[in-house]
Amino acid sequence: MPEVIVYSDADALAQATAARLLLSIGDTLAHREVAHVVLTGGTVGIATLEAAAASPLASAIDWTSVHVWWGDERFVADGDADRNEGQAQEALLSRLPLPEDNIHRMGSSTTFATAQEAAEDYVHQIEAAGIPAWDVLMVGLGPDGHVASLFPGHTGYEDASQGDAPAIAVHDSPKPPPTRVSLTLDAINRAREVWVIAAGAAKAEVVAQGVRGDLAIPGGAVRGRESTRWLIDAAAATRI
Template sequence: MTRSVILHQDATFLAQATAARLLMRLHELAQTQNRVDIVLTGGTVGIATLAEMSSSPLRMGVDWTVVHVWWGDERFVASDSPDRNEGQATEALLSQLPIPPGNIHRMASAKGDTTAETGAVAYANELSQAVPGEVTPFFDVLLLGMGPDGHVASLFPEHPTALTSGVVVAVHDSPKPPPTRISLTFDTINRARQVWVVAAGEEKAPAVARALARVDPVATPASAVRGTEKTLWLVDASAAADIVVPPTGQLT
Protein backbone atom coordinates (compact mmCIF):
# COMPACT_ATOMS: atom_id res chain seq x y z
CA MET A 1 0.00 0.00 0.00
CA THR A 2 1.33 3.43 -0.92
CA ARG A 3 0.30 6.80 0.48
CA SER A 4 0.75 10.01 -1.46
CA VAL A 5 -0.05 13.65 -0.85
CA ILE A 6 -1.08 15.60 -3.95
CA LEU A 7 -1.16 19.36 -3.63
CA HIS A 8 -3.48 21.68 -5.54
CA GLN A 9 -3.45 25.46 -5.56
CA ASP A 10 -6.91 26.10 -4.15
CA ALA A 11 -10.26 24.50 -3.36
CA THR A 12 -11.70 25.14 -6.82
CA PHE A 13 -8.82 23.51 -8.63
CA LEU A 14 -8.82 20.68 -6.09
CA ALA A 15 -12.45 19.88 -6.92
CA GLN A 16 -11.79 20.08 -10.67
CA ALA A 17 -8.70 17.89 -10.49
CA THR A 18 -10.34 15.32 -8.21
CA ALA A 19 -13.34 15.13 -10.54
CA ALA A 20 -11.08 14.47 -13.53
CA ARG A 21 -9.04 11.93 -11.57
CA LEU A 22 -12.13 10.02 -10.48
CA LEU A 23 -13.70 10.01 -13.94
CA MET A 24 -10.51 8.70 -15.48
CA ARG A 25 -10.24 6.02 -12.81
CA LEU A 26 -13.84 4.94 -13.37
CA HIS A 27 -13.24 4.80 -17.12
CA GLU A 28 -10.19 2.56 -16.62
CA LEU A 29 -11.93 0.25 -14.18
CA ALA A 30 -15.02 -0.13 -16.34
CA GLN A 31 -12.81 -1.37 -19.19
CA THR A 32 -11.63 -4.39 -17.22
CA GLN A 33 -14.36 -5.10 -14.64
CA ASN A 34 -18.03 -5.96 -14.97
CA ARG A 35 -18.72 -4.09 -11.73
CA VAL A 36 -17.17 -0.95 -10.22
CA ASP A 37 -17.97 0.12 -6.65
CA ILE A 38 -17.34 3.68 -5.46
CA VAL A 39 -18.11 5.44 -2.20
CA LEU A 40 -19.11 9.10 -2.25
CA THR A 41 -18.71 11.71 0.45
CA GLY A 42 -20.58 14.89 1.32
CA GLY A 43 -19.10 18.16 2.49
CA THR A 44 -18.20 21.29 0.58
CA VAL A 45 -15.35 19.88 -1.48
CA GLY A 46 -17.00 16.49 -1.89
CA ILE A 47 -20.16 17.93 -3.44
CA ALA A 48 -18.13 20.47 -5.44
CA THR A 49 -16.20 17.53 -6.90
CA LEU A 50 -19.44 15.84 -7.97
CA ALA A 51 -20.65 19.08 -9.57
CA GLU A 52 -17.39 19.30 -11.52
CA MET A 53 -17.90 15.71 -12.69
CA SER A 54 -21.34 16.58 -14.00
CA SER A 55 -19.95 19.32 -16.25
CA SER A 56 -16.88 17.42 -17.42
CA PRO A 57 -16.88 15.87 -20.90
CA LEU A 58 -14.88 12.99 -19.39
CA ARG A 59 -18.08 11.63 -17.86
CA MET A 60 -19.24 10.61 -21.32
CA GLY A 61 -16.42 8.05 -21.48
CA VAL A 62 -17.56 6.10 -18.41
CA ASP A 63 -19.81 3.04 -18.71
CA TRP A 64 -22.12 4.05 -15.88
CA THR A 65 -24.20 0.89 -16.18
CA VAL A 66 -21.52 -1.08 -14.30
CA VAL A 67 -20.93 1.56 -11.61
CA HIS A 68 -22.39 1.04 -8.13
CA VAL A 69 -22.60 4.04 -5.80
CA TRP A 70 -22.39 3.84 -2.00
CA TRP A 71 -22.00 6.38 0.80
CA GLY A 72 -19.42 6.58 3.57
CA ASP A 73 -21.96 8.10 5.94
CA GLU A 74 -25.35 9.71 6.01
CA ARG A 75 -27.30 12.08 8.24
CA PHE A 76 -30.24 10.20 9.77
CA VAL A 77 -32.92 12.68 8.85
CA ALA A 78 -35.98 12.70 6.59
CA SER A 79 -35.34 11.57 3.03
CA ASP A 80 -36.16 15.02 1.65
CA SER A 81 -33.97 16.91 4.13
CA PRO A 82 -31.35 19.19 2.53
CA ASP A 83 -28.87 17.74 5.05
CA ARG A 84 -28.84 14.38 3.29
CA ASN A 85 -25.56 13.61 1.51
CA GLU A 86 -27.51 11.48 -0.92
CA GLY A 87 -29.83 14.32 -1.88
CA GLN A 88 -26.95 16.71 -2.46
CA ALA A 89 -25.11 14.11 -4.56
CA THR A 90 -28.23 13.42 -6.61
CA GLU A 91 -28.69 17.09 -7.39
CA ALA A 92 -25.02 17.68 -8.17
CA LEU A 93 -24.40 14.60 -10.31
CA LEU A 94 -26.35 11.36 -10.01
CA SER A 95 -29.61 12.64 -11.55
CA GLN A 96 -27.68 13.43 -14.72
CA LEU A 97 -26.09 10.00 -15.19
CA PRO A 98 -27.44 6.83 -16.82
CA ILE A 99 -26.86 4.75 -13.69
CA PRO A 100 -29.43 1.99 -13.20
CA PRO A 101 -31.57 2.85 -10.14
CA GLY A 102 -30.61 -0.42 -8.47
CA ASN A 103 -26.95 0.57 -8.61
CA ILE A 104 -27.45 3.51 -6.24
CA HIS A 105 -27.27 2.23 -2.67
CA ARG A 106 -28.76 4.77 -0.27
CA MET A 107 -28.51 4.65 3.51
CA ALA A 108 -31.75 4.67 5.49
CA SER A 109 -33.62 7.87 6.26
CA ALA A 110 -35.62 8.69 9.38
CA LYS A 111 -39.15 7.45 8.83
CA GLY A 112 -41.67 5.22 10.57
CA ASP A 113 -40.14 2.65 12.90
CA THR A 114 -36.71 2.87 11.28
CA THR A 115 -33.90 3.70 13.69
CA ALA A 116 -30.27 4.47 13.02
CA GLU A 117 -29.47 0.98 14.34
CA THR A 118 -31.85 -0.81 12.01
CA GLY A 119 -30.64 1.39 9.16
CA ALA A 120 -27.03 0.42 9.90
CA VAL A 121 -27.91 -3.27 9.93
CA ALA A 122 -29.83 -2.93 6.65
CA TYR A 123 -26.89 -1.21 4.95
CA ALA A 124 -24.46 -3.82 6.27
CA ASN A 125 -26.71 -6.53 4.84
CA GLU A 126 -26.89 -4.76 1.49
CA LEU A 127 -23.11 -4.49 1.42
CA SER A 128 -22.67 -8.17 2.26
CA GLN A 129 -24.94 -9.14 -0.61
CA ALA A 130 -22.95 -6.99 -3.05
CA VAL A 131 -19.87 -9.20 -2.86
CA PRO A 132 -20.96 -12.71 -1.85
CA GLY A 133 -18.42 -14.63 0.18
CA GLU A 134 -16.64 -11.56 1.50
CA VAL A 135 -16.64 -11.02 5.27
CA THR A 136 -16.45 -7.29 4.66
CA PRO A 137 -17.17 -5.77 1.24
CA PHE A 138 -14.51 -3.89 -0.64
CA PHE A 139 -14.69 -0.84 -2.88
CA ASP A 140 -12.64 0.28 -5.86
CA VAL A 141 -12.46 3.95 -4.83
CA LEU A 142 -13.66 5.42 -1.53
CA LEU A 143 -13.86 9.20 -1.20
CA LEU A 144 -13.66 10.87 2.19
CA GLY A 145 -13.88 14.46 3.26
CA MET A 146 -12.23 15.52 6.52
CA GLY A 147 -13.46 17.98 9.13
CA PRO A 148 -11.28 20.51 10.95
CA ASP A 149 -11.36 18.16 13.95
CA GLY A 150 -9.93 15.32 11.87
CA HIS A 151 -13.14 13.31 11.53
CA VAL A 152 -13.94 11.25 8.44
CA ALA A 153 -17.33 9.83 7.47
CA SER A 154 -19.13 10.13 10.83
CA LEU A 155 -16.23 8.80 12.89
CA PHE A 156 -15.48 11.67 15.28
CA PRO A 157 -12.53 12.24 17.62
CA GLU A 158 -12.97 10.84 21.14
CA HIS A 159 -16.45 9.58 20.21
CA PRO A 160 -17.55 6.16 21.52
CA THR A 161 -18.25 4.87 17.99
CA ALA A 162 -14.83 5.82 16.58
CA LEU A 163 -13.37 2.35 17.14
CA THR A 164 -16.55 0.31 16.72
CA SER A 165 -15.93 -2.93 14.86
CA GLY A 166 -18.24 -4.39 12.26
CA VAL A 167 -19.38 -3.03 8.91
CA VAL A 168 -21.74 -0.10 9.56
CA VAL A 169 -22.44 1.76 12.80
CA ALA A 170 -25.20 4.00 14.14
CA VAL A 171 -23.83 7.26 15.53
CA HIS A 172 -25.60 9.22 18.25
CA ASP A 173 -24.70 12.54 19.87
CA SER A 174 -22.54 13.62 16.96
CA PRO A 175 -20.59 16.77 17.86
CA LYS A 176 -21.58 18.10 14.45
CA PRO A 177 -25.30 18.44 13.66
CA PRO A 178 -27.45 16.63 12.90
CA PRO A 179 -26.73 14.44 15.95
CA THR A 180 -27.82 11.06 14.60
CA ARG A 181 -26.02 9.44 11.68
CA ILE A 182 -25.05 6.18 10.02
CA SER A 183 -21.43 5.53 9.07
CA LEU A 184 -19.10 2.95 7.64
CA THR A 185 -16.56 1.75 10.19
CA PHE A 186 -12.78 1.72 9.90
CA ASP A 187 -13.01 -2.02 9.19
CA THR A 188 -15.08 -1.31 6.09
CA ILE A 189 -13.32 1.85 4.94
CA ASN A 190 -9.93 0.17 5.06
CA ARG A 191 -11.03 -2.65 2.79
CA ALA A 192 -11.24 -0.21 -0.13
CA ARG A 193 -8.59 -0.65 -2.79
CA GLN A 194 -8.05 3.08 -2.97
CA VAL A 195 -8.98 5.63 -0.31
CA TRP A 196 -8.92 9.31 -1.29
CA VAL A 197 -9.07 11.94 1.45
CA VAL A 198 -10.01 15.37 0.12
CA ALA A 199 -9.42 18.48 2.24
CA ALA A 200 -9.32 22.22 1.58
CA GLY A 201 -9.01 25.38 3.65
CA GLU A 202 -6.66 26.69 6.31
CA GLU A 203 -8.96 25.50 9.09
CA LYS A 204 -8.12 21.92 8.04
CA ALA A 205 -4.33 22.43 8.12
CA PRO A 206 -3.66 21.33 11.74
CA ALA A 207 -5.72 18.15 11.31
CA VAL A 208 -4.07 17.31 7.98
CA ALA A 209 -0.64 17.66 9.58
CA ARG A 210 -1.63 15.50 12.55
CA ALA A 211 -3.16 12.82 10.35
CA LEU A 212 -0.02 12.55 8.22
CA ALA A 213 2.36 12.63 11.19
CA ARG A 214 1.08 9.71 13.26
CA VAL A 215 -1.76 7.20 13.38
CA ASP A 216 -4.20 7.99 16.19
CA PRO A 217 -7.73 6.84 15.32
CA VAL A 218 -9.21 8.23 18.53
CA ALA A 219 -7.75 11.75 18.46
CA THR A 220 -7.53 12.08 14.66
CA PRO A 221 -9.71 9.48 12.89
CA ALA A 222 -8.48 10.57 9.45
CA SER A 223 -5.02 9.28 10.35
CA ALA A 224 -6.27 5.70 10.44
CA VAL A 225 -7.80 5.36 6.97
CA ARG A 226 -5.86 3.34 4.43
CA GLY A 227 -6.53 1.80 1.04
CA THR A 228 -5.32 -1.75 0.49
CA GLU A 229 -3.52 -0.61 -2.67
CA LYS A 230 -3.28 3.17 -2.46
CA THR A 231 -4.12 6.09 -0.20
CA LEU A 232 -4.29 9.58 -1.69
CA TRP A 233 -4.44 12.80 0.28
CA LEU A 234 -5.77 15.41 -2.15
CA VAL A 235 -5.36 18.82 -0.52
CA ASP A 236 -5.16 22.47 -1.42
CA ALA A 237 -2.29 24.75 -0.45
CA SER A 238 -4.09 26.14 2.58
CA ALA A 239 -4.88 22.70 4.02
CA ALA A 240 -1.27 21.61 3.46
CA ALA A 241 0.25 24.63 5.23
CA ASP A 242 1.23 22.78 8.42
CA ILE A 243 2.62 19.60 6.85
CA VAL A 244 6.19 18.91 7.88
CA VAL A 245 8.02 17.53 4.84
CA PRO A 246 10.71 14.90 5.56
CA PRO A 247 14.32 15.67 4.44
CA THR A 248 13.80 13.65 1.24
CA GLY A 249 11.08 16.07 0.20
CA GLN A 250 8.61 13.24 -0.19
CA LEU A 251 5.55 12.36 1.84
CA THR A 252 5.05 8.61 2.01
Protein backbone atom coordinates (compact mmCIF):
# COMPACT_ATOMS: atom_id res chain seq x y z
CA MET A 1 0.00 0.00 0.00
CA PRO A 2 1.20 3.53 -0.72
CA GLU A 3 1.87 6.02 2.02
CA VAL A 4 -0.90 8.64 2.24
CA ILE A 5 -0.09 12.02 3.79
CA VAL A 6 -2.92 14.50 4.25
CA TYR A 7 -2.50 18.27 4.66
CA SER A 8 -5.11 20.80 5.69
CA ASP A 9 -5.49 22.57 2.36
CA ALA A 10 -3.86 23.08 -1.03
CA ASP A 11 -1.49 25.78 0.20
CA ALA A 12 -0.22 23.63 3.06
CA LEU A 13 0.14 20.76 0.59
CA ALA A 14 2.30 22.85 -1.75
CA GLN A 15 4.47 24.21 1.05
CA ALA A 16 5.05 20.79 2.61
CA THR A 17 5.72 19.10 -0.73
CA ALA A 18 8.29 21.78 -1.58
CA ALA A 19 10.13 21.19 1.68
CA ARG A 20 9.92 17.43 1.19
CA LEU A 21 11.33 17.77 -2.35
CA LEU A 22 14.29 19.88 -1.30
CA LEU A 23 15.12 17.60 1.61
CA SER A 24 14.88 14.57 -0.65
CA ILE A 25 17.24 16.12 -3.20
CA GLY A 26 19.69 16.95 -0.43
CA ASP A 27 19.48 13.42 0.96
CA THR A 28 20.04 11.95 -2.50
CA LEU A 29 23.14 14.06 -3.09
CA ALA A 30 24.51 12.95 0.27
CA HIS A 31 24.60 9.40 -1.11
CA ARG A 32 24.97 9.86 -4.88
CA GLU A 33 26.77 12.27 -7.17
CA VAL A 34 23.68 13.27 -9.15
CA ALA A 35 19.97 13.62 -8.42
CA HIS A 36 17.30 13.23 -11.11
CA VAL A 37 13.93 14.85 -10.44
CA VAL A 38 10.80 14.78 -12.60
CA LEU A 39 8.57 17.84 -12.24
CA THR A 40 4.85 18.19 -12.75
CA GLY A 41 2.66 21.10 -13.75
CA GLY A 42 -0.84 21.96 -12.59
CA THR A 43 -1.99 24.43 -9.95
CA VAL A 44 -0.53 22.64 -6.94
CA GLY A 45 2.53 21.46 -8.87
CA ILE A 46 3.53 25.00 -9.85
CA ALA A 47 2.69 26.30 -6.36
CA THR A 48 5.07 23.65 -5.04
CA LEU A 49 7.85 24.90 -7.32
CA GLU A 50 7.24 28.50 -6.23
CA ALA A 51 7.44 27.43 -2.59
CA ALA A 52 10.67 25.53 -3.27
CA ALA A 53 12.24 28.59 -4.88
CA ALA A 54 11.36 30.71 -1.83
CA SER A 55 12.59 28.16 0.72
CA PRO A 56 15.90 28.70 2.56
CA LEU A 57 16.50 24.98 2.04
CA ALA A 58 17.15 25.66 -1.65
CA SER A 59 20.45 27.41 -0.90
CA ALA A 60 21.84 24.25 0.74
CA ILE A 61 21.65 22.22 -2.49
CA ASP A 62 24.40 21.88 -5.09
CA TRP A 63 22.19 22.51 -8.10
CA THR A 64 25.01 21.71 -10.52
CA SER A 65 24.43 18.07 -9.50
CA VAL A 66 20.66 18.11 -10.08
CA HIS A 67 18.99 17.15 -13.35
CA VAL A 68 15.40 18.18 -14.02
CA TRP A 69 12.96 16.29 -16.24
CA TRP A 70 9.25 16.38 -17.04
CA GLY A 71 6.58 13.69 -16.97
CA ASP A 72 4.68 15.24 -19.85
CA GLU A 73 4.42 18.32 -22.01
CA ARG A 74 1.89 19.98 -24.27
CA PHE A 75 3.04 19.97 -27.88
CA VAL A 76 2.64 23.67 -28.52
CA ALA A 77 4.99 26.48 -29.49
CA ASP A 78 7.77 27.81 -27.30
CA GLY A 79 6.44 30.53 -25.03
CA ASP A 80 2.89 29.19 -25.07
CA ALA A 81 1.26 29.53 -21.64
CA ASP A 82 0.29 25.86 -21.78
CA ARG A 83 3.92 24.72 -21.70
CA ASN A 84 4.76 23.03 -18.39
CA GLU A 85 8.43 23.88 -18.77
CA GLY A 86 7.70 27.58 -19.20
CA GLN A 87 5.66 27.66 -16.01
CA ALA A 88 8.40 25.75 -14.17
CA GLN A 89 11.05 28.09 -15.54
CA GLU A 90 9.23 31.12 -14.15
CA ALA A 91 8.30 29.49 -10.83
CA LEU A 92 11.61 27.81 -9.97
CA LEU A 93 14.28 27.12 -12.54
CA SER A 94 15.18 30.73 -13.38
CA ARG A 95 15.71 31.35 -9.67
CA LEU A 96 18.28 28.60 -9.17
CA PRO A 97 21.96 28.22 -10.17
CA LEU A 98 20.96 25.27 -12.33
CA PRO A 99 23.05 24.69 -15.47
CA GLU A 100 21.03 24.77 -18.67
CA ASP A 101 22.49 21.40 -19.66
CA ASN A 102 20.84 19.90 -16.57
CA ILE A 103 17.34 20.96 -17.68
CA HIS A 104 15.82 18.34 -19.95
CA ARG A 105 12.87 19.94 -21.70
CA MET A 106 10.45 18.06 -23.91
CA GLY A 107 10.39 19.46 -27.42
CA SER A 108 7.90 22.00 -28.71
CA SER A 109 6.11 22.52 -32.00
CA THR A 110 8.57 25.35 -32.64
CA THR A 111 11.42 22.87 -32.84
CA PHE A 112 9.76 19.68 -34.09
CA ALA A 113 7.28 19.05 -36.89
CA THR A 114 5.43 16.34 -34.95
CA ALA A 115 4.93 15.18 -31.38
CA GLN A 116 6.42 11.83 -32.39
CA GLU A 117 9.69 13.55 -33.27
CA ALA A 118 9.62 15.39 -29.94
CA ALA A 119 9.03 12.10 -28.10
CA GLU A 120 11.91 10.45 -29.95
CA ASP A 121 14.16 13.36 -29.01
CA TYR A 122 13.20 12.90 -25.35
CA VAL A 123 14.03 9.22 -25.58
CA HIS A 124 17.46 10.21 -26.89
CA GLN A 125 17.93 12.64 -23.99
CA ILE A 126 17.03 9.91 -21.50
CA GLU A 127 19.41 7.45 -23.16
CA ALA A 128 22.21 10.02 -23.27
CA ALA A 129 21.81 10.50 -19.51
CA GLY A 130 22.24 6.77 -18.95
CA ILE A 131 18.51 5.98 -18.58
CA PRO A 132 18.40 7.33 -15.03
CA ALA A 133 16.18 5.94 -12.33
CA TRP A 134 14.44 9.15 -11.28
CA ASP A 135 15.09 9.82 -7.59
CA VAL A 136 11.79 11.66 -7.18
CA LEU A 137 9.04 11.72 -9.80
CA MET A 138 6.06 13.95 -9.10
CA VAL A 139 2.75 13.65 -10.92
CA GLY A 140 -0.46 15.53 -10.49
CA LEU A 141 -3.74 13.64 -10.58
CA GLY A 142 -6.52 14.82 -12.87
CA PRO A 143 -10.21 14.61 -11.91
CA ASP A 144 -10.51 11.68 -14.34
CA GLY A 145 -7.57 9.90 -12.70
CA HIS A 146 -4.99 10.73 -15.36
CA VAL A 147 -1.31 11.26 -14.59
CA ALA A 148 1.24 12.88 -16.90
CA SER A 149 -0.60 12.66 -20.26
CA LEU A 150 -1.83 9.10 -19.70
CA PHE A 151 -5.62 9.14 -19.68
CA PRO A 152 -8.03 6.36 -18.68
CA GLY A 153 -9.40 4.52 -21.70
CA HIS A 154 -6.96 6.28 -24.03
CA THR A 155 -4.42 4.51 -26.23
CA GLY A 156 -1.48 6.16 -24.48
CA TYR A 157 -2.42 4.25 -21.34
CA GLU A 158 -4.24 1.23 -22.70
CA ASP A 159 -2.13 0.25 -25.72
CA ALA A 160 0.32 -2.45 -24.68
CA SER A 161 2.11 -2.13 -28.03
CA GLN A 162 3.69 1.21 -27.19
CA GLY A 163 7.01 -0.66 -26.96
CA ASP A 164 10.00 -0.05 -24.77
CA ALA A 165 10.44 3.66 -25.49
CA PRO A 166 10.16 5.68 -22.27
CA ALA A 167 8.41 8.61 -23.97
CA ILE A 168 5.53 8.62 -26.45
CA ALA A 169 3.46 11.02 -28.49
CA VAL A 170 -0.14 11.39 -27.31
CA HIS A 171 -2.80 12.36 -29.83
CA ASP A 172 -6.47 13.28 -29.36
CA SER A 173 -6.03 13.88 -25.65
CA PRO A 174 -9.40 14.21 -23.90
CA LYS A 175 -7.99 17.30 -22.19
CA PRO A 176 -6.79 20.18 -24.38
CA PRO A 177 -4.41 20.77 -25.98
CA PRO A 178 -4.92 17.48 -27.82
CA THR A 179 -1.32 16.74 -28.81
CA ARG A 180 1.26 16.00 -26.13
CA VAL A 181 4.41 14.12 -25.19
CA SER A 182 4.42 11.88 -22.13
CA LEU A 183 6.55 9.44 -20.22
CA THR A 184 5.10 5.94 -20.38
CA LEU A 185 3.80 4.10 -17.35
CA ASP A 186 6.89 1.87 -17.34
CA ALA A 187 9.17 4.92 -17.36
CA ILE A 188 7.24 6.53 -14.50
CA ASN A 189 7.40 3.34 -12.46
CA ARG A 190 11.17 3.17 -12.88
CA ALA A 191 11.43 6.01 -10.34
CA ARG A 192 12.76 5.30 -6.89
CA GLU A 193 10.00 7.44 -5.39
CA VAL A 194 6.71 8.40 -7.04
CA TRP A 195 4.70 11.21 -5.46
CA VAL A 196 1.09 11.68 -6.53
CA ILE A 197 -0.15 15.18 -5.68
CA ALA A 198 -3.86 16.03 -5.54
CA ALA A 199 -6.07 18.65 -3.95
CA GLY A 200 -9.76 19.45 -3.86
CA ALA A 201 -13.05 17.67 -3.29
CA ALA A 202 -13.54 17.10 -7.02
CA LYS A 203 -10.67 14.61 -6.93
CA ALA A 204 -11.76 12.72 -3.80
CA GLU A 205 -13.23 9.74 -5.65
CA VAL A 206 -10.29 9.22 -8.02
CA VAL A 207 -7.86 9.67 -5.12
CA ALA A 208 -9.64 6.82 -3.34
CA GLN A 209 -9.46 4.71 -6.52
CA GLY A 210 -5.79 5.46 -6.96
CA VAL A 211 -4.85 4.70 -3.37
CA ARG A 212 -6.66 1.35 -3.70
CA GLY A 213 -4.57 0.60 -6.81
CA ASP A 214 -7.51 0.59 -9.22
CA LEU A 215 -5.87 -0.03 -12.60
CA ALA A 216 -8.84 1.43 -14.45
CA ILE A 217 -7.18 4.81 -13.89
CA PRO A 218 -3.52 5.60 -14.53
CA GLY A 219 -3.30 7.10 -11.05
CA GLY A 220 -3.89 3.63 -9.65
CA ALA A 221 -1.08 2.12 -11.70
CA VAL A 222 1.83 4.38 -10.74
CA ARG A 223 4.21 3.20 -8.06
CA GLY A 224 7.81 3.84 -7.13
CA ARG A 225 10.39 1.10 -6.82
CA GLU A 226 11.19 2.13 -3.26
CA SER A 227 8.16 4.16 -2.19
CA THR A 228 4.89 5.61 -3.42
CA ARG A 229 3.45 8.62 -1.64
CA TRP A 230 0.07 10.24 -2.06
CA LEU A 231 0.36 13.85 -0.96
CA ILE A 232 -3.16 15.25 -0.74
CA ASP A 233 -5.24 17.83 1.06
CA ALA A 234 -8.13 17.15 3.41
CA ALA A 235 -10.76 17.79 0.74
CA ALA A 236 -9.24 15.16 -1.55
CA ALA A 237 -9.03 12.63 1.27
CA THR A 238 -12.73 12.39 2.13
CA ARG A 239 -13.43 9.13 0.22
CA ILE A 240 -10.43 7.14 1.44
